[in-house]
Amino acid sequence: MAKSVPNPVNSADDVPALPKLPKPLQSVDVDQPIPFKLTPAAEQLPRTWTFINRYNDQPITLTCMVGCTANHDRDMERAQYPEDIWCQTNGKDVMLPINVTGTSESYRVLRMTMNCIPFSSKMSERLPHVTIEMIDDHWIDGLDPDGLATVISTLSSQLDRLREAHATLIDVRAEYRRHAA
Incomplete structure (x- = not known):
């Protein structure tokens, strides 16, 4: 008759319970617009201002995109090339430790800006679009x-x-x- 040998594997009762993973803060529905929180200053009506076109010395009046937080004071002070004028709203910076040279350093990741370059040579940049900085100085442009x-x-x-x-x-x-x- 065969002798009974104890099972060396612990029973399920001996295994500690695993902690529950946190639920995502919110799911992303790609068919719905992403809420974009405007800063208190940006909640006001878009600014309208005038600059001098450096090519022909003629004034150009421009209305910023909603949410623009760019300081256009210098643009108004002297003549500008129209293609150098742009509106921007910055997202929140997020930093992570990344090892590039053998030592972890803090790098900005997934930084987002919403931009509008009304006189751009690229038609797609003339409308508000998003640019994502995946990691310091590495961008996905014109989304x-x-x-x-x-x-x-x-x-x-x-x-x-x-x-x-x-x-x-x-x-x-x-x-x-x-x-x-």
């Missing part, structure tokens, strides 16, 4: 609503994979600790 939705979808997919890796990492570390003890 219209569809382009921005594509970036959001791509980053969201990667974020989902990172959440999966997080859950796996918790499991692997717990198993490692059990065997190391």
